[in-house]
Amino acid sequence: MQVLTFALRRFGRLLLTVLLISTIIFFVIRVIPGDPALVIAGIDATQEDIQAIRAQLGTDRPLIVQYLSWLSDIVRFDFGTSMISSQPVTQLILERFPITLSLAVMGIIISILIAVPLGVLSAVKRWSLWDYLGMVFSQIGMAIPSFWLGIMLLLILAVKIKIFPLFGSGSIRHLILPALSLGIARAAVLLRLTRASMIEELSKEYVITARSKGLTERMVKYKHALKNALLPVITVAGIQLGYMLGGAIIIEQVFSLPGLGRLFLFGVYQRDFPLIQGGVVFVAVIFSLINFIVDMFYSVLNPKIRIR
Amino acid sequence: MEHLLKIEGLDVSFNEQARALRGIDLIMDTGQIHGLVGESGSGKTVTSTCIIGLLPVPPGRINGGSMIFKGRELLNLSEAQRRSLRGREIAMVFQEPARYLNPALRVGEQITEMLILHQDLEKQQAIAKALEIIDLVGLKGGTKTLRRYPHELSGGMKQRAMIAMAISCNPSLLIADEPTTALDVTLQQQILKLIQDLKQRFDMGILFISHDLAVVHEIADRISVIYAGRIVESTTKKRLFEEPLHPYTRLLLLSIPDAGKRGTRLKAIPGTVPDAEHIPSGCAFHPRCPLAEEICRHQDPETADYGSNGEGHTAACHMIGKKWIDL
C-alpha cells in the first residue's frame, strides 16, 4: 500500500514535469528570433507567400491559441508535421526510436557489466592489482572521448580486422561497436562510484555485526554490504540511461546509425520547429519515465524511502 | 574447574605506538554477569573485539598473553576456526542498534541467516525458531515483525532485535558492549531485566561492558575496572561498592553525583584519561592519584589478591592500605 501511494505521487510528478517542459519549449522557440515562415519561403518570397505559409503553419494565430492547440495535440501524441520532410513528427520519432533504444540499453548493460564487478572487486581487494587496474581503467575511460573510442574501434575491428560491419543498421552486430564506445565511457564513472560506495558500506557498523555473527566473508560482502552499496549506483545508471536515450548523437554520427540523435540534430540545423518541439517533449517524457522507474526500483531496494 | 573464559596478560597495540591493552586479566564463568567498567579510551572495546576475534590485525597486533575459552586457546586459532565460534559460541550485542543493524535487510532475515548457517536448519524451520526467539526477547508481532525493516522499529525494539540475533544460536558467552547507553532510562531498565532473564534461561556467561557504574551495579555479579589498558580492580559487586581498594575506583565512586550528595562538593578526579599513545610511566594512574608516591612513578604495580572467604578481590596498586586524608 505504501508502495502504491509512493508510485502515484512519483507518477504525478512525472506528469507535472512533462507539462512544464512542453510549456517551456513552446515559448522558448517562439521567443528565438527568426520566423520559420521566412526560412521556408526563401529570400525572394512575397508578403502573400509568407502569409500563406504562416497560415499553413498556424503561426499567425494568437500565442495563447497556439499554445492550447499545441497542448491538446500533445495529449494525443500528435507532434505535428515536420516542415522539412512533411512527414508526421510522431512517425519519424517512432521509426528511429528502436535503434536509439537498443543502443542505449546495450550501452548501459555493457557499462554495468564492466563497472559493477570491477568496482566491487576494487573495493573488496583494495590496493591490490585488481584495484589498480580498475582505477587506471576508470581514469582512461573518463579521459577518452567516446567518439574517439568509436572511431578507433571502427578502425581496428571493422576496417583492419573485419569482424564488425562498418555502418548500417540491420542487425545487432551493427550495434555492438557503438554500444561498446558508449558503454565503456560510462563504465568509467560507474566504476568509481561502485568502488567508493562499496568501500563506504564496508566501513559501516552493521558490517561489524555481520562479522560478529560468524557469517562468511562472502555473505558479509555480497549479501549485506553490496545491497546497500548498489543504491547510488542504480540511480546514476538510470540517469545515464536517460541521457543515452536522448540520443547519443555523436556516436550515431560516427557509426551512421539512423537514430533519434541524428534526427534531432538535422532538425535543429534546419529549424524544423515541429520536429524540435516534438523531440524535446519526447526526450523529456522518456527521461522522466526512466527516473520514475529508477525511483520505483530504488524504493524496492531501499525500504527507508517508501514512507514518504 | 574450567572457567568459561580466562584471559591472562593480554597485550595489544596499534601501529606500534598505541598500547591499547597492557596485560589484561579476566576470568568469567557460566551463569555469571561480569561487568567491565571503564571510560572511553580505557581499552574495554578493544578487549571485547579481541574476544570475538575481530581485531583488525594490521594495524592491531597481539603482543602476548592468552585467552582460553572453554579450554581452547583463542589466540592460536585460524580465522576460519574463529569464525566458526562467532555467533555460535560467542555472540555480541552492540551499542547503537540503528547503526549496527543492516537497513536493507528484514529483521527476520538477519536472524534466520544465523540459524541456517550455524544450526543447519531449513528456511521454514529457521523462521519458526526465529518466531520463538523474538517472543522470548519481548518483541511482539510475530511474523509481521520478522518482515519489518530495522528502521520501522523503535529504539527499544531494535535493541531487542539485536539481542534476539545474538542469542539465536544459544551461545555460551554473550558480550554486551554498552547495550543500554543509547537508550532512555525506562527502556534501559527493560533491557537490563531482559538480559538478566536470559542469563537464567540460557546458562550463558555475559560480559557486560559499560562506563556507567550505576548500571553495572544493577546487573553484574562480578565487576572488573579497566583503566588505560589494565584491569586495576576486580571483585564481586558487593565488595567493589562497599570496600573499593584501588584509588581510581574509590575516586570514581565519589565523583558520581546522586541525590544523596546534595549540598556537598563532588570529589572530581583531576586530569584526564591518558590516551594509548601517551601512557604515563609506572602506574598509569599516578598523575591523577592523591596517594601517589615515588614508586608509583617508576614501577607498574603487580596485580595481587586481597580477597577473603574465597571471594577474589584483585587490585593493582602500590598503595593498598594507605590512609586517605581529606576525603
Add this chain to the structure above:
Amino acid sequence: MDRFVELKALSKRFHGSGLLPQNRGGTLAVDRVSFGIEKDSVFGLVGESGCGKTTLARALLYLDAPSSGEIWFDGTLLGDLRTRELRRFRRRMQIVFQDPNSALNPKMNILHSLEEGLMNLGTAKDPRRRRIVELLELVGISPSHVQRYPHEFSGGQKQRIVVARALSMDPEFLVLDEPVSNLDVSIQAQIINLLLDLKNEFSLTYLFISHDLHLVAYLSDRIAVMYQGRVVELAPTDELIHRPLHPYTVKLFSSVPGIRGSILKQKQAAAPAGQKQAAATTPGCSYYQQCSHGDIACLQQEPQLTDVGNEHLVACLKISRVCP
C-alpha cells in the same frame, strides 16, 4: 510573585507536511508549559528523549520562536520586544549544549570562537583579549593554548571552552542542555564542580536539563518532570525525591539504577498493565495508556498542574483527588 524567569503556557508546534491547513497536523512538541525560575537557583528539567525539553530550551531563548505563550525575563515580556531589543536580552541568557564538537566551529581557533561575541558588542581589542584570558583561567584552560583549534582539545576541555564562551557575555541566566552527557565519568564531576563554582561566584541562575536523574537531583533546587511536551510534576527537589507522585515520575525514578546510599531508588513501580485501547485523538491525560492507575475519568479531562501542598504540583486526576 514574579520570578526571574517565568514561562506561561509556552507552546511550540512543528508543522507537518500537508498542503491544506486542516491536513497539516504536525507535532505539539511543547504543550502549554508554565513554570517560574527563582533568581540564583538551579531549576532542573528531566524527561526522556522526545519529551520536548530541548525544544523548550530553544523556545525559551527564542532560538526557535515559540508558537504561543509568554516568556518573561526579569519582568520583561520577551514577545513584546523588537529584534534589536531582543538581541540585548539575549546577552543575558546563554545556552550550553550537549555536544561541544558541534558547538565550536572546527575552523576557528578558540581565540576567535571566544572573541566573536565580544566583538559583536563592540569591545576593543585589548580589553577583549584580557577578558578572554580571564575567562579561560576561570574555566581551567591555560591561556597559552588560545591559538589552538578545537580538535586539539579533549572533550572535557572543549566543554569548558563552550562554558567560557557563554560566560563572555556576562549572562545572568544559563540554560544547560545535557552539558556533561557526552563526557567521560571522571570528567563530568570536574565540569559540574566548575558550573557550581561559577554559579556562586557570578550569581547565576541555571536551567539544567538532563535525562540523568541523579545529576539533576544533585544539582537542582526544584525539578520539573516532562512527558510528551507537558510538565506532569513540579516540586522542590527534596520533596520530589521523597514523595514522587505522578505515575510517570514514579516509574522514571524506579527505573534509574542507583548505587548505595542513593535516595532515588524507590520501591519497584508496578508493571504497566498492558496497552489500553485508546481512540485516535485522545483527550485527557497523555500518559493514560502506560498508566496503571488510570480510569475513564482520565480520558475525559486533561489533568492540570494542581498544588498538593509543599509547593508540589502534580498533573494527575487520581493524585490530586487523593491529596488535600
